[in-house]
Amino acid sequence: MSDQSKTSAPKPRARRVTWLILSAGILIGILFWGGFNTAMEATNTEQFCISCHEMKVNVYQEYTDTIHYTNRTGVRATCPDCHVPKDWVHKIVRKIQASNELYHHFKGDVDTPEKFEAQRIRLAQNVWRTMKATDSRECRNCHDFESMNYNKQESRSSQSHQDAEDAGLTCIDCHKGIAHQLPMEYDPEQDAPGQSIFYSVRD
């Protein structure tokens, strides 16, 4: 009996220490992970996006005139709904890319409407290329071909959507400039669906 207690004496202490380390680890983990995600979500709001005047005086103003800002039913798509992927891995990649935008913000590269306008074609093309490459992933979070009722669409839209689906086109092929102004250099005649020149990199 005494022999048994002697050999098993260090065991409860080691176990206690293990539990302590484990639970402390879990607690710290929850705090850090929760904190990280909360902070990331905070950067994923419209309020955060337009806290930079580059966004507030240019693209945000244009967006307030569009259907994604104001419409019959009051359902809105805010900046991150279209510009930040929903799933975690792609979201993190986009957030890391966004640090480049911070750099240009502090450098003041687009801090006047004139400077912004001069860069608009390049910035817009960056977004168009990304959307083309991801098959308009962010659009499709809400707008899904599968869930579209073509009978409820205008005949023009219905036909175009079915043609686009058959041709393997993606939302951005036709729907450019729906939330922001189009660049001065954009020419609708050179943007026929499937034959657009606006995905190539300009020199």
Next chain:
Amino acid sequence: MNRSVAAMLLGLAATGLASAIAAEDVTSLRGRAVTDESDPAVNKPTVAVPGGFALGWEKQPPMIPHPIDKYSIDLRQNGCLKCHSPATFEIAKAPKVGDSHFFDRDGVKLDHLAPRRYFCTQCHAPQTGAIPLVENVFEGR
């Protein structure tokens, strides 16, 4: 002296009259100021008519049989050309801009849309489903 005073008085009177006219709101047949954008008729959705509207007379600019509120015609670009330009109409299955729109006033053919034809909605109008205020007795062709 007398004449110049009279001219001045006349000028003043004219200015007063002009401002009085301007201050008075021009009302439409619907009883609202024409500038009042809360008029439900103004905000009525544009009708979409597959196949388009029949022409009422020879050389009538065809009416626009679909909503156009998502397209803009401005300094940057003309949204109508996305589907109606010679380069895109086949893909878009849309009617092409009339050939007459590529001539300037001297009859010289241009390789682009004539500037005087740039603002499509000056002649081509979309239609809303508003109930007509007066009976239309026009007999088309």
